Amino acid sequence: MPTWLIIADETVTADGEAPLRQIKVIKPVPGNKSREEALVELYKTAKNHVPDSLKGTPRVVGRDIDGSFWVIPKNGKGHASCNIRLIEQIYP
Template identity: 80%
Template sequence: MNGNKTREEALVELYKVAKSYVPDSLKGTSRVVGRDSDGSFWALPKDGKSHASCNIRLIEQIHP
């Protein structure tokens, strides 16, 4: 992601990217995406019946 964005704008965009990513293990399944305290995103099946999950690492890099 490039551009002149505030940190909040960048985090919103990162969340959108994480929500649109569909790992193979969750294809065809409704999923919920959240963010951990370490900054990583995770995707879990919405129905809670599947054991598949995905941890998505999007690196935040700040340029001066």
């Protein structure tokens, strides 16, 4: 069985500056889990994850067509977004 990681790809755009992008591992999926089981963990993590750039900001979480999740400011207010997805770890 593969090892799965849940990652956050966070982008923040300040007025007049180039976007800053940070990718980090939110958590490894523990145990020998199938992809389907790991996707359940992704769902649980995504609905509760609050990116640093969106703390204190009303936000909405939505699932993209590829199965990843977006955490974005509610009503489009703000300059940050976070894409949470599942990846397979292939090298320790």
